[in-house]
Amino acid sequence: xxxxxxCTVCGKCCYGWLPxxxxxxxxHAHRFPLxxxxxxxxxxxxxxxxxxxxxxxxxxxxxLRITPIAYLPPSFQCPALGEDMRCxxxxxxxxxxxxxxxxxxxxxxxxxxxLIPRSGWLCxxxxxxxxxxxxxxxxxxxxxxxxxxxxxxxxxxxQSYAAFLLxxxxxxxxxxxxxxxxxAGGQIVLKILPLLRKVADFDLADFAARQxxxxxxxxxxxxxxxxxxxxxxxxxxxxxxxxxxxxxxxGTI
Amino acid sequence: MTLxxxxxxxxxxxxxxxxxxxxxxxTPEALMRARVSAFIGGDMEFLERTLAPESKAxxxxxxxxxxxxxxxxxxxxxxxxxxxxxxxxxxxLEYVARFKxxxxxxxxxxxxxxxxENGNWLYVDGEVNPKAPPRHVEKVGRNDPCSCGSGKKxxxxxxx
Numbered sequence: 218x219x220x221x222x223x224c225t226v227c228g229k230c231c232y233g234w235l236p237x238x239x240x241x242x243x244x245h246a247h248r249f250p251l252x253x254x255x256x257x258x259x260x261x262x263x264x265x266x267x268x269x270x271x272x273x274x275x276x277x278x279x280x281l282r283i284t285p286i287a288y289l290p291p292s293f294q295c296p297a298l299g300e301d302m303r304c305x306x307x308x309x310x311x312x313x314x315x316x317x318x319x320x321x322x323x324x325x326x327x328x329x330x331x332l333i334p335r336s337g338w339l340c341x342x343x344x345x346x347x348x349x350x351x352x353x354x355x356x357x358x359x360x361x362x363x364x365x366x367x368x369x370x371x372x373x374x375x376q377s378y379a380a381f382l383l384x385x386x387x388x389x390x391x392x393x394x395x396x397x398x399x400x401a402g403g404q405i406v407l408k409i410l411p412l413l414r415k416v417a418d419f420d421l422a423d424f425a426a427r428q429x430x431x432x433x434x435x436x437x438x439x440x441x442x443x444x445x446x447x448x449x450x451x452x453x454x455x456x457x458x459x460x461x462x463x464x465x466x467x468g469t470i
Numbered sequence: 471m472t473l474x475x476x477x478x479x480x481x482x483x484x485x486x487x488x489x490x491x492x493x494x495x496x497t498p499e500a501l502m503r504a505r506v507s508a509f510i511g512g513d514m515e516f517l518e519r520t521l522a523p524e525s526k527a528x529x530x531x532x533x534x535x536x537x538x539x540x541x542x543x544x545x546x547x548x549x550x551x552x553x554x555x556x557x558x559x560x561x562x563l564e565y566v567a568r569f570k571x572x573x574x575x576x577x578x579x580x581x582x583x584x585x586x587e588n589g590n591w592l593y594v595d596g597e598v599n600p601k602a603p604p605r606h607v608e609k610v611g612r613n614d615p616c617s618c619g620s621g622k623k624x625x626x627x628x629x630x
Contacts, residue, residue, distance in 0.1 A: 256617030322618035
């Protein structure tokens with residue numbers, strides 16, 4: 218089986234949540250409002266084993282995929298998307314963007330459906346587009362393999378963070394268990410700092426100085442509509458946390 | 471015209487300047503803003519005089535004077551308030567005051583408590599870096615994109 222694909226630079230995949238590696242989250246902290254996404258993958262799903270390898274097991278039937286994300290509402294375009302729909306940070310763009318339309322979070326043999334454009338996307342999959350995937354193999358897997366390696370290398374950090382939170386926050390564990398049972402699945406968005414604290418050489422002051430203005434700006438750009446309330450709350454929570462940590466003045470004024 | 475040190479955007483004389491020179495602060499917020507302006511401007515007398523009597527013993531003029539050296543105000547943001555109205559004798563104000571000290575940005579986040587005496591609002595005490603109630607489970611959407619970043623719905627992607 219062959220699949221053809223060529224990007225037409227329509228920019229349609231550059232919207233909303235963008236999974237980031239820990240390293241990309243840190244280097245783009247001045248650009249994206251950050252959060253951590255916890256997603257459940259059930260036993261029996263094709264991505265189950267890989268999810269456990271790169272993430273952690275919640276219980277017998279559920280694996281957790283845990284990833285930093287650029288936390289933007291689905292209707293918001295990437296801040297790095299140019300007016301001509303080209304990426305303005307092509308040279309330094311996240312590994313997730315480089316691998317699109319493939320995903321290193323899934324097995325290489327399980328990528329065929331990712332080459333079917335999502336509704337509204339203008340990807341070229343006609344006969345004039347090159348073959349990019351054949352018999353379960355990506356023909357030029359350079360970016361895919363690079364992303365997979367990044368995910369494998371950070372797995373130990375993700376696992377240490379996840380084990381720490383699951384142990385310390387029983388309500389989180391219970392909520393994830395409930396989400397896992399829903400047919401539509403369930404995902405949870407958490408603050409990113411507890412994860413970053415697990416990173417060796419993490420420079421909190423530097424991170425806060427780069428991330429706080431982005432959170433403030435993202436907050437200001439949210440429309441008043443109730444559908445954005447969760448984003449508002451999460452941005453405010455993130456800001457408050459950074460404020461708390463930035464304080465070095467002693468006592469009261 | 472000189473803009474007020476509390477970054478209200480108002481003229482100093484129409485904002486904290488009035489209160490620093492003796493006018494009554496109408497609300498805890500007005501008092502707190504004036505205290506921040508006094509801190510930036512080095513008005514120790516004002517800081518001491520607007521403290522509740524029981525808090526004056528803790529007032530360490532030298533420590534404050536040392537900590538305000540080279541401080542520049544960057545903003546004052548109200549996060550929440552209770553009471554503090556015309557009919558109230560007490561009020562709470564949660565705020566974040568932002569400064570730059572020795573080139574480093576810093577934020578002072580406090581939930582402060584105020585009491586009215588003889589018509590004047592006084593600062594009683596405050597909790598610095600008040601803890602927000604734990605809240606971390608936020609978002610569960612029916613049609614959220616899958617966590618693998620494919621752009622597909624979870625139920626048609628890794629949830630299939």
